[in-house]
Amino acid sequence: MAEMTPTPVLDAATDQPLIINMGPQHPSTHGVLRLLLEIDGETVVRMMPDIGYLHTGIEKTCEAKFYQQVVPMTDRIDYLCPMTNNLAYCLAVEKLLGLEIPPRGQWLRVMLNELTRINSHLVWLGTHAMDIGAMTVFLYCFRERENILRLFEAVSGQRMMTSYFRIGGVALEPPLDFFGGVKAFNDTFPEKIDEYEGLLTQNPIFVNRLKGVAHISREDALVLAATGPTLRASGVDVDLRRDAPYSGYENFQFKVPVSDAGDVYARYLVRVAELRESQKLVKQALEGIPEGSVKADAPKVVLPDREKMKTEMEALIYHFKIVTEGFTVPEGEVYQAIESPRGEMGYYVVSDGTAKPYRVHMRSPSFANLQALPKMCEGRLIADVVAAIGSIDIVLGDCDR
Amino acid sequence: MALEPAVTDLEQLKSHPEVASLLAWNQRAVEGAKFDRQELSIYLERTALRAACNVLRADPALQYDALSDVTCVDWFPRDPRFEVIYHLFSTVTKKRVRLKVRLSDADASVDSLTPIWPGANYFEREVYDLFGVRFDEHPNLKRIMMPDNWEGHPLRRDYPVEGYR
Numbered sequence: 001m002a003e004m005t006p007t008p009v010l011d012a013a014t015d016q017p018l019i020i021n022m023g024p025q026h027p028s029t030h031g032v033l034r035l036l037l038e039i040d041g042e043t044v045v046r047m048m049p050d051i052g053y054l055h056t057g058i059e060k061t062c063e064a065k066f067y068q069q070v071v072p073m074t075d076r077i078d079y080l081c082p083m084t085n086n087l088a089y090c091l092a093v094e095k096l097l098g099l100e101i102p103p104r105g106q107w108l109r110v111m112l113n114e115l116t117r118i119n120s121h122l123v124w125l126g127t128h129a130m131d132i133g134a135m136t137v138f139l140y141c142f143r144e145r146e147n148i149l150r151l152f153e154a155v156s157g158q159r160m161m162t163s164y165f166r167i168g169g170v171a172l173e174p175p176l177d178f179f180g181g182v183k184a185f186n187d188t189f190p191e192k193i194d195e196y197e198g199l200l201t202q203n204p205i206f207v208n209r210l211k212g213v214a215h216i217s218r219e220d221a222l223v224l225a226a227t228g229p230t231l232r233a234s235g236v237d238v239d240l241r242r243d244a245p246y247s248g249y250e251n252f253q254f255k256v257p258v259s260d261a262g263d264v265y266a267r268y269l270v271r272v273a274e275l276r277e278s279q280k281l282v283k284q285a286l287e288g289i290p291e292g293s294v295k296a297d298a299p300k301v302v303l304p305d306r307e308k309m310k311t312e313m314e315a316l317i318y319h320f321k322i323v324t325e326g327f328t329v330p331e332g333e334v335y336q337a338i339e340s341p342r343g344e345m346g347y348y349v350v351s352d353g354t355a356k357p358y359r360v361h362m363r364s365p366s367f368a369n370l371q372a373l374p375k376m377c378e379g380r381l382i383a384d385v386v387a388a389i390g391s392i393d394i395v396l397g398d399c400d401r
Numbered sequence: 402m403a404l405e406p407a408v409t410d411l412e413q414l415k416s417h418p419e420v421a422s423l424l425a426w427n428q429r430a431v432e433g434a435k436f437d438r439q440e441l442s443i444y445l446e447r448t449a450l451r452a453a454c455n456v457l458r459a460d461p462a463l464q465y466d467a468l469s470d471v472t473c474v475d476w477f478p479r480d481p482r483f484e485v486i487y488h489l490f491s492t493v494t495k496k497r498v499r500l501k502v503r504l505s506d507a508d509a510s511v512d513s514l515t516p517i518w519p520g521a522n523y524f525e526r527e528v529y530d531l532f533g534v535r536f537d538e539h540p541n542l543k544r545i546m547m548p549d550n551w552e553g554h555p556l557r558r559d560y561p562v563e564g565y566r
Contacts (some may be wrong), residue, residue: 055546059531060555064562095438098404222467222492225520236492243495330404332437335488335499337469348486350474363470363488367527371520400546 017045024053028131028386031396033370035385042381047374051367054400062360066326067093068167070360075161077362078398080123083109083116083152084340086165089360091246092336092347093167096329097301105169105294106248111182111285112155112164113247114278118189119148120341120393121275128268128390129200132209137199144192147185154178168302169295179286186282193275201272210265214376214388217262224375225368228343229274230392233259233266240339247338252284264384264391271393274341301327326355342366342393366392366399407437417441418462419498426456432503442499450487450502451512457489457498458517465489465498468514471524473532477558481505483534487514510535513542531556 023034032053038046058077062070074089075082087109094101101109126141149159155174156164164171200206216226221234231238239256241249257273259266295302303322304315321327329351337346343365350359369392376388414420414434419441423431430449435442445453457465469488476482483504490497502511513536514521525536526545533554536542544551553560 052544052546052548057555060560060562098438223518223520225468225518225524238492238495244497332407333440333442334438335440335470335497337497344469344490346470346488348470348472348488359474361470361472363472367523368520371523 022385024050029389030127030394031399033389033394033396033399037382037385039382042383044377044380044382044385047377047385049370049373051370051396051399054396056401058401059360059362062357064356066355067329067357068322068326070357071166072161072163074362075163076397077364077401078340078342078345078366078395079160080120080395081116081341082160082162083112083165084120084338084345085362086163087113087247088336088338088340088345088347089349090165090167091338092334092349093329093357094296095334095336096332096349096351097167097298098330099168099296099298099301101169101247101296102293103248103290104292105296107285107289108170108174108294109165109247110249110252111282111289112152114281114285115148115151115182117278117341118275118282119145119152121271121278122148124271124341124390124393125196125275128393129206131386131390132206134200134203134206137196140192140196140199144185144189151178151181151185154181166295166302168298169293173294179289182282183286186279186286189279190276193272193279197272200268207265210268210387210391211263213264213384214380214391215261215263216372216376218260220375221262221372224372226343226372226392227365227368228339228341229267229270230343230369230372232257233270234262235260240337240344244337246336251288252281254281264387267391328353328355329357337363340365342395342398343369362401364398364401366394366396367401370394370399404438407435409433409435414441418460419443419457422460422463423453423456426453440497440499442501444501444503447502447504447511450500451514451517453500454487454489454514454517463491463496464493465491465496467492468518468521468524469497471514471521471528473528473534473556475532475556475558483509483532485511485528485534504534509533510537512537513539515539530554533557 017038017040020037023029024032034050036048037044058073074085077085122141122145126138129137152162153159156162216234218235221231237258254277257270259270299318304319308315309319331351331353333350335348337344346363348361349357352358377385420434430446430453432444457463467490469490472486474484481503485502487500525539528534529542530544530546
């Protein structure tokens with residue numbers, strides 16, 4: 001009989017840290033995020049996120065498109081909040097053009113943006129709770145999300161990739177009874193939030209799993225370029241809707257939820273409070289929506305109404321020119337940042353005076369917030385990594401672009 | 402709202418505390434400035450970048466404590482070819498300022514801002530990956546979006562949209 005190899009003896013003194021690979025297909029990494037973890041027992045010693053699996057070169061593609069053709073591409077960056085991306089891009093180009101949007105268009109944009117925020121936060125809440133082990137919440141959240149997607153479909157014809165905002169306003173006046181649908185959803189939504197909170201906020205399993213986990217201090221969050229709820233849960237009171245108002249947000253009253261705790265539970269509380277504030281914003285937008293046009297009066301930029309295009313020579317010429325050769329934008333550069341559900345979504349658009357943007361750069365909140373993740377997880381248990389990933393609400397399409 | 406012409410005269414722009422503060426610190430560091438569409442851009446001498454950021458951060462009237470974004474624009478075939486662009490944000494005054502550094506193709510490198518803001522790490526890696534601009538003293542200057550063995554820098558203007566075939 002051949003000689004048997006001796007059983008290796010585990011020696012604590014020569015014990016090496018182990019490097020393990022989490023993702024890119026791990027179910028709780030919310031997309032194709034790959035994390036390299038150096039672990040010592042159950043403790044994470046170092047973490048290195050590896051991204052780029054969803055890089056599609058959108059910034060490069062934008063340089064080859066007319067200004068108006070970029071709008072549908074912005075949907076696909078952060079697929080959970082398409083309207084927010086549309087808005088940031090449209091605002092940037094409108095700033096370059098010096099174009100003013102009529103109040104009704106602005107109000108409509110705010111309303112849809114807040115619905116988008118609710119939509120995005122519902123996906124976050126459902127998946128985050130499911131990561132922690134609460135399956136029911138996921139089903140509840142997606143029940144309400146479905147209603148929002150129906151509203152998006154009614155207004156734009158699409159459930160997710162809406163492309164509803166256009167440079168100079170929105171594509172169309174919303175259909176009949178759209179506002180009735182929004183009101184029906186909005187009026188019942190607060191009790192739904194109570195329902196989620198009833199399942200989670202005081203739930204001892206959920207609280208013990210999240211409280212004190214993945215803590216990040218105010219200073220660290222700030223220098224690591226974290227924004228949005230991740231930053232506000234660490235005690236920095238910044239919300240661009242209030243601090244640098246755009247699209248008429250200065251006409252709305254809302255509170256900015258802030259917490260000093262800096263842990264996963266604080267980020268949960270901040271986002272749930274934001275759900276309630278967004279609901280109030282939608283209510284205000286519904287009640288105060290002005291009459292008038294949803295598009296700016298700029299025939300060289302905004303496509304004419306279909307009816308006009310078919311009956312008026314001038315409108316037909318403008319339509320033909322915009323579609324075939326685009327519209328020129330005066331030379332210059334603009335950085336327009338808005339508050340997306342995840343944080344600061346910034347569009348840097350450079351124009352060289354032609355009909356195609358010279359450069360479009362997206363400052364995406366997921367990309368920046370990801371840098372805070374190693375700080376949150378290093379020195380803590382590997383089981384908490386899952387909770388931490390959920391708490392920064394990462395969307396990899398937004399991260400990689 | 403009609404567009405107002407951009408202001409590029411440094412004397413006129415001294416009314417902006419950012420410009421005044423940097424000029425008071427080091428006249429030679431500021432190569433120029435522009436106020437256009439309610440946004441202030443300051444062109445900096447490339448070796449002065451990090452120190453200038455420290456000035457803007459420490460000035461009690463300005464307190465630019467957050468780095469929002471780092472990106473780059475390639476003005477090929479103009480020389481200097483690259484403009485690296487930094488967007489600073491103050492969580493106290495809620496103001497923004499844009500800093501720019503011009504770099505030529507022959508020596509496309511600038512000081513990394515990671516010693517001040519560790520959050521500059523990913524942004525600078527992205528610019529390195531897609532433009533080929535190097536950041537000195539960066540802790541981990543590797544490609545971030547493209548595969549490690551990728552050839553070329555896709556966001557350069559002389560890189561075709563469909564890629565090399």
